[in-house]
Amino acid sequence: MATLSSSVASRSYRSGYSASFSQVNGNRHQSLSFLSQGLNSHELCVRFQRKSGQSSVFMQDGAVVTDSNPKESKSSLKGVKDDVLSVLSQDVAKVGVESDGHSQSTVSITVVGASGDLAKKKIFPALFALYYEGCLPEHFTIYGYSRSKMTDVELRDMVSKTLTCRIDKRANCGEKMEEFLKRCFYHSGQYDSQEHFTALDKKLKEHEAGRISNRLFYLSIPPNIFVDAVKCASSSASSVNGWTRVIVEKPFGRDSETSAALTKSLKQYLDEDQIFRIDHYLGKELVENLSVLRFSNLIFEPLWSRQYIQNVQLIFSEDFGTEGRGGYFDNYGIIRDIMQNHLLQILALFAMETPVSLDAEDIRNEKVKVLRSMRPIKVEDVVIGQYKSHTNGGVTNPGYTDDKTVPKDSLTPTFAAAALFIDNARWDGVPFLMKAGKALHTKRAEIRVQFRHVPGNLYNRNTGSDFDKATNELVIRVQPDEAIYLKINNKVPGLGMRLDRSNLNLLYSARYSKEIPDAYERLLLDAIEGERRLFIRSDELDAAWALFTPLLKEIEEKKRIPEYYPYGSRGPVGAHYLAAKHKVQWGDVSLDQ
Numbered sequence: 001m002a003t004l005s006s007s008v009a010s011r012s013y014r015s016g017y018s019a020s021f022s023q024v025n026g027n028r029h030q031s032l033s034f035l036s037q038g039l040n041s042h043e044l045c046v047r048f049q050r051k052s053g054q055s056s057v058f059m060q061d062g063a064v065v066t067d068s069n070p071k072e073s074k075s076s077l078k079g080v081k082d083d084v085l086s087v088l089s090q091d092v093a094k095v096g097v098e099s100d101g102h103s104q105s106t107v108s109i110t111v112v113g114a115s116g117d118l119a120k121k122k123i124f125p126a127l128f129a130l131y132y133e134g135c136l137p138e139h140f141t142i143y144g145y146s147r148s149k150m151t152d153v154e155l156r157d158m159v160s161k162t163l164t165c166r167i168d169k170r171a172n173c174g175e176k177m178e179e180f181l182k183r184c185f186y187h188s189g190q191y192d193s194q195e196h197f198t199a200l201d202k203k204l205k206e207h208e209a210g211r212i213s214n215r216l217f218y219l220s221i222p223p224n225i226f227v228d229a230v231k232c233a234s235s236s237a238s239s240v241n242g243w244t245r246v247i248v249e250k251p252f253g254r255d256s257e258t259s260a261a262l263t264k265s266l267k268q269y270l271d272e273d274q275i276f277r278i279d280h281y282l283g284k285e286l287v288e289n290l291s292v293l294r295f296s297n298l299i300f301e302p303l304w305s306r307q308y309i310q311n312v313q314l315i316f317s318e319d320f321g322t323e324g325r326g327g328y329f330d331n332y333g334i335i336r337d338i339m340q341n342h343l344l345q346i347l348a349l350f351a352m353e354t355p356v357s358l359d360a361e362d363i364r365n366e367k368v369k370v371l372r373s374m375r376p377i378k379v380e381d382v383v384i385g386q387y388k389s390h391t392n393g394g395v396t397n398p399g400y401t402d403d404k405t406v407p408k409d410s411l412t413p414t415f416a417a418a419a420l421f422i423d424n425a426r427w428d429g430v431p432f433l434m435k436a437g438k439a440l441h442t443k444r445a446e447i448r449v450q451f452r453h454v455p456g457n458l459y460n461r462n463t464g465s466d467f468d469k470a471t472n473e474l475v476i477r478v479q480p481d482e483a484i485y486l487k488i489n490n491k492v493p494g495l496g497m498r499l500d501r502s503n504l505n506l507l508y509s510a511r512y513s514k515e516i517p518d519a520y521e522r523l524l525l526d527a528i529e530g531e532r533r534l535f536i537r538s539d540e541l542d543a544a545w546a547l548f549t550p551l552l553k554e555i556e557e558k559k560r561i562p563e564y565y566p567y568g569s570r571g572p573v574g575a576h577y578l579a580a581k582h583k584v585q586w587g588d589v590s591l592d593q
């Protein structure tokens with residue numbers, strides 16, 4: 001590839017992507033005339049790169065060049081613009097660029113429920129991280145909105161307590177924090193008041209100062225006030241010349257009926273493409289990597305079916321209880337809190353067919369097919385549990401019902417294990433086992449793929465050891481200590497013939513020096529960019545509820561008693577019987593995890 005004579009801008013946009021805009025012997029003018037047609041070069045290149053699947057995209061000789069095949073992909077500016085516009089959504093057309101390359105558009109982000117736990121813990125820190133990484137647009141404003149009375153300074157004070165700096169770039173962190181906080185403001189208001197949202201709109205307009213205004217509302221509030229807030233935000237504080245998008249936090253209803261009602265209400269005020277239903281597990285690095293692992297490595301995809309895979313396990317555990325969130329949790333339980341969304345989304349991504357492209361709609365089309373192919377879950381294939389108080393080494397941990405916000409006679413499950421099946425040609429008969437629990441012995445989320453035994457295994461015959469039990473297992477550890485490892489059988493070095501189990505191990509902390517971004521960073525950035533791939537479409541949501549609603553009804557109507565397990569234990573024994581019934585052993589309990 002030709003060497004570029006000088007680079008006018010080069011920026012690492014986010015992990016895995018970079019875009020360079022180059023000046024080659026006086027072609028700057030030509031590049032700028034292209035930019036002045038209403039496209040932001042940076043956004044354009046990065047998005048084109050992401051959607052077209054090209055590994056690198058940059059400007060050269062006044063043209064957009066991709067490095068997969070520079071000669072063929074280099075085309076005229078007009079051709080590139082048409083190309084880009086056809087690949088990208090209409091959102092791009094709304095990004096304005098002045099002739100000197102500076103953006104005329106602005107993004108106003110309103111965190112609705114800014115005084116709450118999620119806003120403090122996740123949303124503001126993620127926004128700061130994006131700012132720190134240079135991923136937010138040049139012009140942006142952040143507003144906190146909630147009923148609590150606070151000044152801008154008080155909000156900044158509150159937010160500053162939860163901001164952290166990236167380990168690898170502490171140097172100018174204080175400075176960056178100051179700059180970031182100066183762009184955070186607060187507006188106190190009721191969630192159902194048009195008047196208060198109109199006042200917010202006025203303030204936003206002052207900051208937007210006549211630029212094309214794009215507005216993002218993050219609903220970080222309890223679900224019973226989602227619709228009120230959306231109604232007021234959309235009618236009194238929508239953008240008039242740019243886009244308006246709303247991120248909605250789970251829970252999206254409690255069952256098929258309430259979820260459909262919520263979708264219907266939201267759609268009175270918003271189009272489907274304005275609604276960004278967040279499932280933060282989709283923003284986790286290793287969940288994003290699932291498709292890369294599978295579709296870009298020849299060694300995995302051919303094995304990805306009933307022919308070679310004996311079972312798949314999706315495991316979530318936390319080593320703390322519902323402390324502080326018992327009131328919310330008791331109305332939902334672990335099946336709604338974790339299984340129906342986080343684990344099911346991972347399952348759909350894991351099991352889907354190859355999508356036509358990496359485009360959001362293509363991926364979501366494939367995921368929804370998986371969800372619709374799932375067999376109704378049998379109540380006998382589900383184990384539920386609830387943690388009880390336990391004393392260890394003089395320390396007593398409370399039971400679930402010891403929480404003052406939880407009714408003493410609550411039967412809400414804090415643990416569940418289930419066997420699910422996908423009735424399609426690829427996965428016929430393969431158990432997908434899910435297990436999720438609070439107050440267990442460890443905090444972990446992982447995907448375990450257990451392969452079938454080696455047919456006619458030579459080493460069984462020759463060594464007399466039972467290697468049929470030592471089947472290969474691929475483990476994708478989502479958190480903590482992100483890793484992908486493959487358990488293989490290996491010859492122990494020496495003159496004899498002894499085999500043992502070893503791991504081919506990709507431990508992220510050893511391989512990559514860069515800190516892994518929090519899921520909320522990725523998702524917020526995607527929402528700002530209009531990238532919907534990691535958000536839940538309404539038909540996916542319907543299919544997810546259609547699968548779990550009958551099961552939840554049966555458990556709740558029959559008042560099924562959960563199996564009690566001690567705080568800090570491995571959960572109910574019933575989970576092991578369930579696995580054994582499907583000829584499976586949980587991978588996280590074996591000696592060589």
Ligand SMILES: NC(=O)C1=CN([C@@H]2O[C@H](COP(=O)(O)OP(=O)(O)OC[C@H]3O[C@@H](n4cnc5c(N)ncnc54)[C@H](OP(=O)(O)O)[C@@H]3O)[C@@H](O)[C@H]2O)C=CC1
Nearest residue numbers: 113115116117118119146147148220221222223249250251
């Ligand atoms: N916290 C977490 O870890 C997670 C939360 N979520 C979801 O995110 C959303 C926000 O969560 P979280 O921050 O924990 O929620 P909070 O309970 O902390 O509520 C957020 C804010 O909403 C306002 N609020 C609370 N209750 C009411 C009410 N009954 N009527 C009107 N306003 C109310 C309060 O602000 P004010 O009084 O100032 O108006 C509060 O600070 C929820 O939908 C939750 O389910 C999802 C995943 C994880």
Ligand SMILES: O=C1O[C@H](COP(=O)(O)O)[C@@H](O)[C@H](O)[C@H]1O
Nearest residue numbers: 250280318337338342445479519
């Ligand atoms: O959505 C939820 O997720 C958290 C766990 O998220 P993580 O990113 O910390 O693994 C869980 O604690 C909470 O109950 C649930 O609502």
